[in-house]
Structures are given as C-alpha cells and as structure tokens.
Amino acid sequence: MAIAATISVPLTSPTRRTLASVNSLSPHSPRSTLPTPQRTFKYPNSRLVASSMSTETAVKTSSASFLNLKESGFLHFAKYHGLGNDFVLIDNRDTSEPRISAEKAVQLCDRNFGVGADGVIFVLPGINGTDYTMRIFNSDGSEPEMCGNGVRCFAKFVSQLENLHGRHSFTIHTGAGLIIPEVLEDGNVRVDMGEPVLKALDVPTKLPANKDNAVVKSQLVVDGVIWHVTCVSMGNPHCVTFSREGSQNLLVDELKLAEIGPKFEHHEVFPARTNTEFVQVLSNSHLKMRVWERGAGATLACGTGACATVVAAVLEGRAGRNCTVDLPGGPLQIEWREEDNHVYMTGSADVVYYGSLPL
Numbered sequence: 001m002a003i004a005a006t007i008s009v010p011l012t013s014p015t016r017r018t019l020a021s022v023n024s025l026s027p028h029s030p031r032s033t034l035p036t037p038q039r040t041f042k043y044p045n046s047r048l049v050a051s052s053m054s055t056e057t058a059v060k061t062s063s064a065s066f067l068n069l070k071e072s073g074f075l076h077f078a079k080y081h082g083l084g085n086d087f088v089l090i091d092n093r094d095t096s097e098p099r100i101s102a103e104k105a106v107q108l109c110d111r112n113f114g115v116g117a118d119g120v121i122f123v124l125p126g127i128n129g130t131d132y133t134m135r136i137f138n139s140d141g142s143e144p145e146m147c148g149n150g151v152r153c154f155a156k157f158v159s160q161l162e163n164l165h166g167r168h169s170f171t172i173h174t175g176a177g178l179i180i181p182e183v184l185e186d187g188n189v190r191v192d193m194g195e196p197v198l199k200a201l202d203v204p205t206k207l208p209a210n211k212d213n214a215v216v217k218s219q220l221v222v223d224g225v226i227w228h229v230t231c232v233s234m235g236n237p238h239c240v241t242f243s244r245e246g247s248q249n250l251l252v253d254e255l256k257l258a259e260i261g262p263k264f265e266h267h268e269v270f271p272a273r274t275n276t277e278f279v280q281v282l283s284n285s286h287l288k289m290r291v292w293e294r295g296a297g298a299t300l301a302c303g304t305g306a307c308a309t310v311v312a313a314v315l316e317g318r319a320g321r322n323c324t325v326d327l328p329g330g331p332l333q334i335e336w337r338e339e340d341n342h343v344y345m346t347g348s349a350d351v352v353y354y355g356s357l358p359l
C-alpha cells in the first residue's frame with residue numbers, strides 16, 4: 001500500500017501522553033517513563049507530517065473538519081488508544097461490509113510501513129435492533145469476536161461522529177453479542193461486557209472441565225513447564241494463569257512474554273488459538289497483568305483479558321469481584337457482578353490523531 005498521509009493532531013491534555021508514545025516509545029515502554037511530548041511526527045513514508053498545532057481553535061477546527069471529510073478515494077480514519085492498546089477507527093456507518101480488507105488492515109497496523117496499531121475497528125450500521133455493529137481485525141488480519149479496549153475507543157469515536165456530549169450510552173452488536181458502553185461525565189467509558197462463558201467446549205478449549213463444565217486451575221504443560229490455568233471466554237478466548245509448578249504467585253515482570261506467549265497462543269488445546277493473561281495478585285482487589293494477545297502479540301492492555309482475569313481470580317479464590325487490574329498501559333476497574341452475572345469494565349479511551357490515506 002502506498003502510504004501518503006495527512007494527519008491532524010488534537011493536543012488536549014490526555015492526548016499529550018499519547019503523542020509522546022507515538023513519537024518516541026516502543027509499544028512496550030512503560031507509561032510512567034513518557035518524556036515531554038514533541039510536536040512533530042516522524043511518519044514513515046508519508047508525504048506530509050503534522051507540525052505544531054497548539055491552540056484549542058486548531059484542535060476544534062481540525063477534528064470537526066476531519067469528521068466531515070467524505071472524499072472518495074481516501075480512507076479517513078482516527079487513531080485511538082485504550083491504555084496504549086491502539087486502534088485505527090473507521091467510520092463505516094454507510095455500508096455493512098468493512099471498507100478495507102483484512103490484508104489492508106495488516107498493512108495499516110504495521111508499525112514501520114503503516115500507521116501502526118494493534119487492530120483496525122469498523123463502526124458499522126446496527127443489526128438486530130442495535131445502534132451500531134463493531135467489527136475488528138487484529139494486526140495479523142484475523143477477526144476476533146470482541147475487543148474490550150476497542151469498544152471503549154468505539155464509544156468515544158461514535159460520540160464524536162454523532163456530536164454527543166455529557167453522559168450517554170448505546171447498544172453495539174459484536175461477535176460476542178450485545179455490548180453496551182456508557183460514556184461517563186469524566187470522559188471514561190464503562191462497558192457492560194455481558195456474561196463470561198466458562199463451559200470448556202464454548203471457550204473453546206480441549207482441556208477437560210474440572211468444575212461445573214469449566215476449566216479452573218488446571219495443569220497445562222507449555223515448553224516443559226506446568227502452568228495452572230483457568231479458561232474464560234468474554235466472547236473471545238482467554239487462558240488466565242496466576243501460578244506455575246513451584247511458584248504460587250507469578251512475578252509478571254520477570255516473564256519472557258515474547259518467548260512463552262506464542263506457545264500458549266498456538267497450543268493444541270486451544271482450537272481457536274487463545275489470548276493469555278499472566279497475573280500477579282497484589283491484594284484481594286488489586287491485580288497486575290501482562291498479556292499476550294491472539295493475533296496481536298504483547299500489547300499494553302487488553303480489556304477482555306482484564307475481565308477474564310477477574311473472573312478467573314474469583315473462580316480460583318484469589319480475589320474479590322471488584323478489582324483494579326494494572327496493565328502495562330494503565331489501570332482498568334473491573335467488576336463481576338453477582339446479581340446479573342455480567343462483567344463491567346471502566347477505563348479511559350483517547351484520540352491520538354486523525355489521518356487520511358489514499359485507498
């Protein structure tokens with residue numbers, strides 16, 4: 001894909017952190033070490049890069065005009081992130097098929113030859129009576145059923161497209177069923193993520209169920225090491241581990257994620273591959289997690305993964321139903337509510353910039 005791009009950059013305060021990360025950080029740099037934001041983008045292969053745009057007026061004008069762009073022959077997009085889990089968002093409300101193919105999405109996600117993202121998300125017309133449909137391609141081109149951080153970004157993007165203000169919510173059809181995000185007054189997004197699926201066959205995993213059809217704290221041998229895993233689907237499959245033979249509580253900073261992550265992802269007991277969460281228990285309500293995502297590798301955050309983690313922690317008796325989950329990109333608040341069996345996720349979602357590419 002020939003990349004000739006224009007980008008416009010909103011410099012609001014929450015985005016400053018993001019700008020810095022786009023300019024100068026690898027995807028795995030911890031958020032706390034972010035340097036002072038720079039105002040010039042280095043954009044591989046681009047014809048035009050954005051330079052200083054520091055006034056509120058510039059911000060308002062550029063985002064408003066972006067959101068009205070309709071020229072054909074160009075793909076207009078917004079780059080968003082949820083705690084460093086970053087996405088290209090595409091306004092696809094006028095047609096029910098994604099405007100770009102999975103192959104194009106792979107090119108867009110490339111961090112050297114493309115925009116750089118963990119996935120591409122499409123805002124499509126609603127079906128089954130919902131307001132919208134969300135579809136997503138991972139950076140490897142596979143299509144997952146759901147994306148937790150993505151749905152928060154989706155909600156903020158739709159709010160912009162529809163010019164909504166204050167507290168509001170909508171219904172979204174996803175591969176995981178109905179998902180309901182609510183944009184809060186403070187700009188964070190709370191999402192009703194629905195009920196976790198625990199039945200082994202539906203996760204899916206070939207590991208034998210050992211507790212009410214579910215796989216809880218079962219042994220899984222990966223590369224000669226025995227890990228204790230709990231399998232949960234939040235629409236997409238997750239394998240959550242808190243311990244391995246010989247150590248009761250993982251020290252997640254010490255793990256060689258790039259080595260072990262792919263071995264979980266492609267393990268024969270996961271017929272649809274899996275996302276894997278490695279979790280350290282800090283207290284009954286505080287967990288620290290690193291993730292290896294199916295189709296995207298190590299990411300700075302995973303919303304469905306944080307939800308699956310709290311469900312697994314409750315099932316293993318390691319934590320309560322209301323937890324803060326610390327991810328490399330920042331914290332998420334997760335509640336697995338006893339009354340309705342739904343999981344609720346609350347966290348941030350921020351725009352990084354707007355861009356246009358020739359199709």
Ligand SMILES: N[C@@H](CCC[C@H](N)C(=O)O)C(=O)O
Nearest residue numbers: 144147148149236302303304
């Ligand atoms: N990062 C996402 C999950 C995206 C999908 C995942 N890679 C899969 O293939 O299931 C999240 O925040 O939930």
